[in-house]
Amino acid sequence: MSRPKDLEPSQVLEMFGELIAALSAFASKVPAKSMMAPPGGFRPPLETVDAYETLVYRFRDRAGSIYKGITPFFIESLEAFEAGRVFDAVPHLRQVVDQLVTLHKEEIVKFTQGEQDRIREFHRRLDKILPDTTKPEVDLPPPTSY
Numbered sequence: 001m002s003r004p005k006d007l008e009p010s011q012v013l014e015m016f017g018e019l020i021a022a023l024s025a026f027a028s029k030v031p032a033k034s035m036m037a038p039p040g041g042f043r044p045p046l047e048t049v050d051a052y053e054t055l056v057y058r059f060r061d062r063a064g065s066i067y068k069g070i071t072p073f074f075i076e077s078l079e080a081f082e083a084g085r086v087f088d089a090v091p092h093l094r095q096v097v098d099q100l101v102t103l104h105k106e107e108i109v110k111f112t113q114g115e116q117d118r119i120r121e122f123h124r125r126l127d128k129i130l131p132d133t134t135k136p137e138v139d140l141p142p143p144t145s146y
Contacts, residue, residue: 006064009109013118015059016096019077020125022052023093027086027129043084052081066108070099090129097123 007015030042044052056074063071073092080089100119103109111119 005062007059007062007067009111009115011062012059012067012070012100013115013122015055016093016100016122017118018055019052019074020093020122022048022055023077023081023086023089024125024129026081030086042086044081044086049082053078066103070096073099087130090126094123094126097126 026042026044026048043049056078059067059074060071073095077089077092080086080092097119100109100111104111104116
């Protein structure tokens, strides 16, 4: 049985987009405020975890030497995702964006203008997943009122 062909840049972006979509879909169901989390956290359904895991390991098997450095970030995001720590998966996927930008800057991989725009969009989508940390978790009156 022959080994699958290494991934093209467009295929890498397609898989990355699928991971972000799965993460976004689950994150939309998780309350941003930690005080609302039930004991044990929010775990994604088993089918969702299986799909995420399949995608990560399919990427790992086909990454080749160029994208080998991205695989650990995908695996870390998978571990956080399956544990229900959706917000902990985001930094690992942000590191993937950084890695893709570095590969392009070092001219190891040449992304087209459309692919570069897509990478920027991935970064924006990952930012939207994280809760707004500028707002307090508990709305208390100002200290002067008590």
